[in-house]
Amino acid sequence: MKSISPRSRALLSRTLAALLGGYALTCASVIFLGAVLPLPKSQAILAASLTSFAVYTAVIVWAFATPNLTRIWRVLLIASLALTGAGLLLGGDA
Known part of the structure:
Protein backbone atom coordinates (compact mmCIF):
# COMPACT_ATOMS: atom_id res chain seq x y z
CA MET A 1 0.00 0.00 0.00
CA LYS A 2 1.32 3.38 -0.99
CA SER A 3 1.63 6.04 1.69
CA ILE A 4 0.28 9.53 1.21
CA SER A 5 2.90 12.14 0.35
CA PRO A 6 3.33 15.12 2.69
CA ARG A 7 2.12 17.44 -0.05
CA SER A 8 -1.09 15.44 -0.51
CA ARG A 9 -1.57 15.27 3.25
CA ALA A 10 -1.23 19.07 3.49
CA LEU A 11 -3.73 19.56 0.68
CA LEU A 12 -6.18 17.18 2.36
CA SER A 13 -5.80 18.99 5.69
CA ARG A 14 -6.26 22.38 4.03
CA THR A 15 -9.35 21.12 2.20
CA LEU A 16 -10.85 19.72 5.41
CA ALA A 17 -10.08 22.97 7.21
CA ALA A 18 -11.79 24.94 4.47
CA LEU A 19 -14.86 22.70 4.37
CA LEU A 20 -15.37 21.54 7.96
CA GLY A 21 -13.69 24.43 9.76
CA GLY A 22 -15.42 26.89 7.45
CA TYR A 23 -18.76 25.28 8.20
CA ALA A 24 -18.12 25.46 11.95
CA LEU A 25 -17.07 29.11 11.77
CA THR A 26 -20.04 29.93 9.56
CA CYS A 27 -22.47 28.33 12.04
CA ALA A 28 -20.78 30.17 14.90
CA SER A 29 -21.07 33.49 13.08
CA VAL A 30 -24.78 32.90 12.47
CA ILE A 31 -25.29 32.20 16.18
CA PHE A 32 -23.35 35.31 17.14
CA LEU A 33 -24.90 37.67 14.59
CA GLY A 34 -28.37 36.35 15.31
CA ALA A 35 -27.85 37.30 18.94
CA VAL A 36 -26.30 40.75 18.50
CA LEU A 37 -27.97 42.32 15.47
CA PRO A 38 -30.41 45.04 16.59
CA LEU A 39 -33.35 43.61 14.68
CA PRO A 40 -36.38 41.51 15.58
CA LYS A 41 -35.23 37.93 16.20
CA SER A 42 -36.55 36.49 12.91
CA GLN A 43 -34.95 39.26 10.84
CA ALA A 44 -31.67 38.99 12.74
CA ILE A 45 -31.51 35.25 12.01
CA LEU A 46 -32.32 35.87 8.35
CA ALA A 47 -29.67 38.59 8.02
CA ALA A 48 -27.10 36.39 9.80
CA SER A 49 -27.94 33.47 7.51
CA LEU A 50 -27.49 35.62 4.42
CA THR A 51 -24.16 36.84 5.76
CA SER A 52 -23.05 33.23 6.22
CA PHE A 53 -22.54 32.80 2.47
CA ALA A 54 -19.91 35.54 2.47
CA VAL A 55 -18.27 34.17 5.63
CA TYR A 56 -18.02 30.63 4.24
CA THR A 57 -16.57 31.86 0.95
CA ALA A 58 -14.02 34.05 2.75
CA VAL A 59 -12.93 31.16 4.98
CA ILE A 60 -12.41 28.87 1.99
CA VAL A 61 -10.29 31.47 0.19
CA TRP A 62 -8.34 32.26 3.37
CA ALA A 63 -7.66 28.58 4.09
CA PHE A 64 -5.96 28.16 0.74
CA ALA A 65 -4.15 31.52 0.85
CA THR A 66 -2.55 31.15 4.28
CA PRO A 67 0.76 29.26 4.16
CA ASN A 68 0.78 28.02 7.78
CA LEU A 69 -1.49 25.00 8.18
CA LEU A 76 -10.79 28.36 12.96
CA ALA A 94 -33.02 31.24 22.33
Missing part, protein backbone atom coordinates in the same frame (compact mmCIF):
# COMPACT_ATOMS: atom_id res chain seq x y z
CA THR A 70 -1.36 25.00 11.98
CA ARG A 71 -2.44 28.63 12.07
CA ILE A 72 -5.48 27.86 9.90
CA TRP A 73 -6.75 25.15 12.24
CA ARG A 74 -5.97 27.19 15.36
CA VAL A 75 -7.75 30.32 14.12
CA LEU A 77 -11.08 26.51 16.27
CA ILE A 78 -10.61 29.55 18.52
CA ALA A 79 -12.86 31.82 16.44
CA SER A 80 -15.61 29.19 16.25
CA LEU A 81 -15.56 28.59 20.00
CA ALA A 82 -15.40 32.30 20.83
CA LEU A 83 -18.25 33.28 18.50
CA THR A 84 -20.45 30.40 19.62
CA GLY A 85 -19.85 31.14 23.29
CA ALA A 86 -20.43 34.86 22.89
CA GLY A 87 -23.56 34.28 20.81
CA LEU A 88 -25.02 31.88 23.35
CA LEU A 89 -24.21 34.20 26.26
CA LEU A 90 -25.60 37.29 24.54
CA GLY A 91 -28.56 35.50 22.97
CA GLY A 92 -30.23 34.79 26.26
CA ASP A 93 -33.53 33.02 25.64
Whole structure:
Protein backbone atom coordinates (compact mmCIF):
# COMPACT_ATOMS: atom_id res chain seq x y z
CA MET A 1 0.00 0.00 0.00
CA LYS A 2 1.32 3.38 -0.99
CA SER A 3 1.63 6.04 1.69
CA ILE A 4 0.28 9.53 1.21
CA SER A 5 2.90 12.14 0.35
CA PRO A 6 3.33 15.12 2.69
CA ARG A 7 2.12 17.44 -0.05
CA SER A 8 -1.09 15.44 -0.51
CA ARG A 9 -1.57 15.27 3.25
CA ALA A 10 -1.23 19.07 3.49
CA LEU A 11 -3.73 19.56 0.68
CA LEU A 12 -6.18 17.18 2.36
CA SER A 13 -5.80 18.99 5.69
CA ARG A 14 -6.26 22.38 4.03
CA THR A 15 -9.35 21.12 2.20
CA LEU A 16 -10.85 19.72 5.41
CA ALA A 17 -10.08 22.97 7.21
CA ALA A 18 -11.79 24.94 4.47
CA LEU A 19 -14.86 22.70 4.37
CA LEU A 20 -15.37 21.54 7.96
CA GLY A 21 -13.69 24.43 9.76
CA GLY A 22 -15.42 26.89 7.45
CA TYR A 23 -18.76 25.28 8.20
CA ALA A 24 -18.12 25.46 11.95
CA LEU A 25 -17.07 29.11 11.77
CA THR A 26 -20.04 29.93 9.56
CA CYS A 27 -22.47 28.33 12.04
CA ALA A 28 -20.78 30.17 14.90
CA SER A 29 -21.07 33.49 13.08
CA VAL A 30 -24.78 32.90 12.47
CA ILE A 31 -25.29 32.20 16.18
CA PHE A 32 -23.35 35.31 17.14
CA LEU A 33 -24.90 37.67 14.59
CA GLY A 34 -28.37 36.35 15.31
CA ALA A 35 -27.85 37.30 18.94
CA VAL A 36 -26.30 40.75 18.50
CA LEU A 37 -27.97 42.32 15.47
CA PRO A 38 -30.41 45.04 16.59
CA LEU A 39 -33.35 43.61 14.68
CA PRO A 40 -36.38 41.51 15.58
CA LYS A 41 -35.23 37.93 16.20
CA SER A 42 -36.55 36.49 12.91
CA GLN A 43 -34.95 39.26 10.84
CA ALA A 44 -31.67 38.99 12.74
CA ILE A 45 -31.51 35.25 12.01
CA LEU A 46 -32.32 35.87 8.35
CA ALA A 47 -29.67 38.59 8.02
CA ALA A 48 -27.10 36.39 9.80
CA SER A 49 -27.94 33.47 7.51
CA LEU A 50 -27.49 35.62 4.42
CA THR A 51 -24.16 36.84 5.76
CA SER A 52 -23.05 33.23 6.22
CA PHE A 53 -22.54 32.80 2.47
CA ALA A 54 -19.91 35.54 2.47
CA VAL A 55 -18.27 34.17 5.63
CA TYR A 56 -18.02 30.63 4.24
CA THR A 57 -16.57 31.86 0.95
CA ALA A 58 -14.02 34.05 2.75
CA VAL A 59 -12.93 31.16 4.98
CA ILE A 60 -12.41 28.87 1.99
CA VAL A 61 -10.29 31.47 0.19
CA TRP A 62 -8.34 32.26 3.37
CA ALA A 63 -7.66 28.58 4.09
CA PHE A 64 -5.96 28.16 0.74
CA ALA A 65 -4.15 31.52 0.85
CA THR A 66 -2.55 31.15 4.28
CA PRO A 67 0.76 29.26 4.16
CA ASN A 68 0.78 28.02 7.78
CA LEU A 69 -1.49 25.00 8.18
CA THR A 70 -1.36 25.00 11.98
CA ARG A 71 -2.44 28.63 12.07
CA ILE A 72 -5.48 27.86 9.90
CA TRP A 73 -6.75 25.15 12.24
CA ARG A 74 -5.97 27.19 15.36
CA VAL A 75 -7.75 30.32 14.12
CA LEU A 76 -10.79 28.36 12.96
CA LEU A 77 -11.08 26.51 16.27
CA ILE A 78 -10.61 29.55 18.52
CA ALA A 79 -12.86 31.82 16.44
CA SER A 80 -15.61 29.19 16.25
CA LEU A 81 -15.56 28.59 20.00
CA ALA A 82 -15.40 32.30 20.83
CA LEU A 83 -18.25 33.28 18.50
CA THR A 84 -20.45 30.40 19.62
CA GLY A 85 -19.85 31.14 23.29
CA ALA A 86 -20.43 34.86 22.89
CA GLY A 87 -23.56 34.28 20.81
CA LEU A 88 -25.02 31.88 23.35
CA LEU A 89 -24.21 34.20 26.26
CA LEU A 90 -25.60 37.29 24.54
CA GLY A 91 -28.56 35.50 22.97
CA GLY A 92 -30.23 34.79 26.26
CA ASP A 93 -33.53 33.02 25.64
CA ALA A 94 -33.02 31.24 22.33
